[in-house]
Amino acid sequence: MRAAVLRAGEIVVRDDVPEPVPAAGEVLVQVRACGVCGSDLHFARHGASMVALGEEMEGAGAIGTGAGVDLGRDVFMGHEFSAEVLEAGPGTAAPAPGTIVTSIPTLLTPTGIREIVYSNDVACGYGERMVLSVPLLVTVPDGLDPGHAALTEPMAVGIHAVNRGGIEPGEGALVLGCGPVGLAVVAALRARGIDTIVASDYSPARRQLALAMGAHEAVDPAREPAFDAWRGTAGEEQVVVFEVVGVPGVIDSIFRAAPRGARIVVVGVCMERDTVTPLFASAKELSLRYVFGYDLNEFAASLDAIAQGTIDVAPLITGRVDLDGVPGAFDALSHPDRHGKILVTP
Amino acid sequence: MRAAVLRAGEIVVRDDVPEPVPAAGEVLVQVRACGVCGSDLHFARHGASMVALGEEMEGAGAIGTGAGVDLGRDVFMGHEFSAEVLEAGPGTAAPAPGTIVTSIPTLLTPTGIREIVYSNDVACGYGERMVLSVPLLVTVPDGLDPGHAALTEPMAVGIHAVNRGGIEPGEGALVLGCGPVGLAVVAALRARGIDTIVASDYSPARRQLALAMGAHEAVDPAREPAFDAWRGTAGEEQVVVFEVVGVPGVIDSIFRAAPRGARIVVVGVCMERDTVTPLFASAKELSLRYVFGYDLNEFAASLDAIAQGTIDVAPLITGRVDLDGVPGAFDALSHPDRHGKILVTP
Numbered sequence: 160m161r162a163a164v165l166r167a168g169e170i171v172v173r174d175d176v177p178e179p180v181p182a183a184g185e186v187l188v189q190v191r192a193c194g195v196c197g198s199d200l201h202f203a204r205h206g207a208s209m210v211a212l213g214e215e216m217e218g219a220g221a222i223g224t225g226a227g228v229d230l231g232r233d234v235f236m237g238h239e240f241s242a243e244v245l246e247a248g249p250g251t252a253a254p255a256p257g258t259i260v261t262s263i264p265t266l267l268t269p270t271g272i273r274e275i276v277y278s279n280d281v282a283c284g285y286g287e288r289m290v291l292s293v294p295l296l297v298t299v300p301d302g303l304d305p306g307h308a309a310l311t312e313p314m315a316v317g318i319h320a321v322n323r324g325g326i327e328p329g330e331g332a333l334v335l336g337c338g339p340v341g342l343a344v345v346a347a348l349r350a351r352g353i354d355t356i357v358a359s360d361y362s363p364a365r366r367q368l369a370l371a372m373g374a375h376e377a378v379d380p381a382r383e384p385a386f387d388a389w390r391g392t393a394g395e396e397q398v399v400v401f402e403v404v405g406v407p408g409v410i411d412s413i414f415r416a417a418p419r420g421a422r423i424v425v426v427g428v429c430m431e432r433d434t435v436t437p438l439f440a441s442a443k444e445l446s447l448r449y450v451f452g453y454d455l456n457e458f459a460a461s462l463d464a465i466a467q468g469t470i471d472v473a474p475l476i477t478g479r480v481d482l483d484g485v486p487g488a489f490d491a492l493s494h495p496d497r498h499g500k501i502l503v504t505p
Numbered sequence: 506m507r508a509a510v511l512r513a514g515e516i517v518v519r520d521d522v523p524e525p526v527p528a529a530g531e532v533l534v535q536v537r538a539c540g541v542c543g544s545d546l547h548f549a550r551h552g553a554s555m556v557a558l559g560e561e562m563e564g565a566g567a568i569g570t571g572a573g574v575d576l577g578r579d580v581f582m583g584h585e586f587s588a589e590v591l592e593a594g595p596g597t598a599a600p601a602p603g604t605i606v607t608s609i610p611t612l613l614t615p616t617g618i619r620e621i622v623y624s625n626d627v628a629c630g631y632g633e634r635m636v637l638s639v640p641l642l643v644t645v646p647d648g649l650d651p652g653h654a655a656l657t658e659p660m661a662v663g664i665h666a667v668n669r670g671g672i673e674p675g676e677g678a679l680v681l682g683c684g685p686v687g688l689a690v691v692a693a694l695r696a697r698g699i700d701t702i703v704a705s706d707y708s709p710a711r712r713q714l715a716l717a718m719g720a721h722e723a724v725d726p727a728r729e730p731a732f733d734a735w736r737g738t739a740g741e742e743q744v745v746v747f748e749v750v751g752v753p754g755v756i757d758s759i760f761r762a763a764p765r766g767a768r769i770v771v772v773g774v775c776m777e778r779d780t781v782t783p784l785f786a787s788a789k790e791l792s793l794r795y796v797f798g799y800d801l802n803e804f805a806a807s808l809d810a811i812a813q814g815t816i817d818v819a820p821l822i823t824g825r826v827d828l829d830g831v832p833g834a835f836d837a838l839s840h841p842d843r844h845g846k847i848l849v850t851p
Contacts, residue, residue: 212784219761221788323790410783415565429783437756437775438558440795442567444669447793449786 162286163485164233170486181248185290191305193284194239237284238264238276241308259299267292310472315461317343319453324424331355337365341403349373350469359385362496371474386416407433414439475499508632509831510579516832527594531636537651539630540585583630584610587654605645613638656818661807663689665799670770677701683711687749695719696815705731708842717820732762753779760785771795821845
């Protein structure tokens with residue numbers, strides 16, 4: 160079958176990938192859509208350090224995405240997918256062929272859990288077909304665009320961040336960074352009914368997307384510091400800050416600018432070491448909650464919100480490509496100003 | 506009157522300090538005891554950087570202890586005190602002369618709040634007499650050693666850390682660092698009825714003090730990593746980590762060693778920049794809560810706990826000196842292994 164794979168730092172489209180074969184408990188599916196995630200771009204560029212970090216995380220008892228991947232071999236990628244059921248594995252009760260499903264990007268195997276994120280062996284979403292574990296399948300409601308259903312995964316990240324952030328009615332949110340994850344946070348906040356959502360990003364296109372996804376105000380930090388804009392809009396309302404940039408220096412700038420008692424939900428995953436001035440955090444009694452991923456309930460809630468229209472992902476989708484367009488999509492997404500989410504429809 | 510002051514980085518005892526005069530709303534008191542705080546040692550050594558940091562904090566809307574202090578002039582210090590009422594200011598209703606009181610180290614003046622911590626003008630606890638604001642006085646119960654009452658302030662820091670840390674029944678505590686503040690945290694945890702309190706410090710004397718203040722186990726991290734000791738003692742019990750070291754590198758080591766989902770209460774105030782590897786915190790969904798100081802209710806609760814014996818401060822007091830002994834006390838406390846708390850009894 161055909162699939163786009165990472166080979167020596169480049170995305171190449173292969174015609175000779177062996178057909179995946181569903182084992183017991185699995186189902187073979189035809190990929191209908193797969194979103195391109197920023198972490199895939201990062202992995203394509205910095206794979207060696209991400210594999211090393213993944214292994215270090217795993218050694219420390221944490222989730223170690225990328226651990227064990229051999230960059231000397233082709234790497235399958237694509238973890239934001241929807242797909243159509245083709246055929247169940249031996250002796251396996253599965254949704255009927257033709258059913259549109261999605262799943263968290265995890266495969267349950269007799270030898271343990273394997274991620275459908277970066278893998279030398281497990282086919283992922285940037286390909287024609289893949290296998291999924293039946294117990295993890297979530298059925299996409301009839302009539303929902305499979306492209307929208309593919310965004311269940313990134314929207315679940317936003318829902319999880321808002322859930323774990325513990326934002327309460329009467330509190331407002333300042334979202335720093337309006338990449339796809341930041342936009343997912345904005346959408347989840349709006350779905351939660353938060354009254355004041357101020358989003359901040361240097362990119363005009365992303366600010367437009369933030370407004371489309373539910374932000375009440377989108378500010379350009381080059382023109383006005385985000386916390387000043389927050390105070391201008393929200394006054395004395397208690398702020399919950401969502402950090403969705405994930406690069407060194409952002410937390411320190413928040414420590415300096417945040418009001419006393421602010422809660423900071425760290426959604427952005429910073430892959431490098433970072434330096435802060437902790438005295439600001441102490442003197443202001445700030446708190447930080449690092450969040451990561453989502454759970455099965457949040458994943459299902461995300462699909463439900465998309466299906467119900469509580470979260471409208473349509474504005475987020477700024478491009479659709481076929482498998483041959485994957486290399487170009489990776490190039491296009493390296494210019495953050497141009498795109499929200501590009502869907503691969505194999 | 507006599508007072509020990511900081512002059513050009515040295516503690517000197519003066520005989521010629523002008524007598525404090527209580528204004529309206531104030532009371533003149535005779536200091537009965539004043540604890541030497543580690544932050545005073547730090548200020549004596551690194552005053553210039555602490556003043557600069559205090560001013561930077563104040564500029565950022567936070568508490569800026571030390572802001573405005575002129576190190577070219579003598580600096581009064583001493584903020585953990587108990588005292589005997591001598592005389593009320595003009596037209597002021599105050600506790601009767603002879604009453605033993607304590608107060609948060611703050612003076613309410615017509616021109617604003619002034620700290621009784623580091624000051625060129627406001628007499629503090631390392632002196633014979635000082636003035637206090639009547640609305641902030643807390644009366645020490647009859648029969649309580651004024652030396653014990655002087656520890657209301659540092660014990661309130663521990664109570665505040667435990668309150669803000671939000672530790673729940675069924676959770677256990679790992680206290681990293683057993684200086685006076687760490688010991689206050691241990692005492693507050695024990696008073697709260699926490700079942701598993703593991704304390705960690707390199708110093709054998711401090712480990713002994715931790716056990717005396719209520720820790721169930723005190724570990725030497727040079728022999729066994731603190732989190733290993735925690736797991737050996739508490740098994741799968743949810744851990745709340747109290748960071749009471751406050752030097753660069755500690756948070757990063759916690760990020761690496763903490764179990765998934767751990768909550769970290771940052772009590773130690775790190776005065777330098779600090780570098781962390783945020784990916785560990787993300788992948789494990791850690792949270793950090795920076796805590797600082799205490800409120801008026803916690804201050805009163807601290808005195809109450811000391812008076813009731815819920816918190817027994819006796820083991821903590823390892824030395825008592827008069828004003829002439831203050832320079833020597835500062836020297837002695839620079840060797841952290843030898844002392845818990847030294848009281849100055851002018």
